[in-house]
Amino acid sequence: MASTQTHWPSALTDLELARLSGRGDREASEELVRRAAGVVGDLLRRMGAGDALADDITQDAMVTALGAITGFRGEAAFATWAMRIAGRLYLKRRRKEARYELMAEPVDPETSGPSEEVSSALRLDLNRALAKLSPPERLCVSLCHGAGLTHDEIAADLSLPLGTVKSHVTRGLKKLRTLMIGSDSDG
């Protein structure tokens, strides 16, 4: 028991912490916030939010997640769950601008994206690679692969055609693949 107290609460899994948090345990809630807030903030910045907006939505997302903690089943990490909530909050907050961005004329994949010569030796991290994408591509890829929203959910939240969302995701993924692993083909 003493060892449990020594490592408490960092040794507990997200699900154990969530159960304790649901019973009103403050330390467990704080540990969950410490585990997830940074990743959630990163996701929001990757989607194009400024620091102030990212912090603001991170707080909202964490408060919402803690409020609904009894619904957390532990199928994924708490941070993943919170990222999904944050993604939806971001869309809700920036619905108009995001819709406008995504409805804009598609960027020509041949003339946009990575401008420098991409070689196999070039290894960019995710943030730098995302910075090379157009805002709609960055938003859609991050919502899809960061927040875990489906194409249908994004299209429904923004009242956009499904095909528009899919094309942004596909183009974004293609560019990311080129930037991160140096090739957009298999092998």
Add this chain to the structure above:
Amino acid sequence: MDDTQFEALLSAAYAEPSARNPSPQMVAEIMARAGRRRRSRHLVLAMATLAGCVIVAAAIVATGMAGLVSHALADLGPEPTIINPSVCVGVGFFLILLAAARNEIREF
């Protein structure tokens, strides 16, 4: 690396622990807001329960009052009888016959 592997790599990159740890102020603010929200939720729940109890009590009281009033009215006297509508219909029919007879006499 195929598309599925790349997408898995991408999702893992998004979920990687952040280099930025949340500041203690931010954690404290989140905890304070979550606490306020929990308290306000409990308050709303308590108010709703109270309102429900008040409505049920009011319904019980109203039912009792209605019984008392109906008993009091029953004690006042005999129930008023309803006028038989067939009498009105008969009188009306007789008046129509009279009007028709008068017209016939006038035209004759």
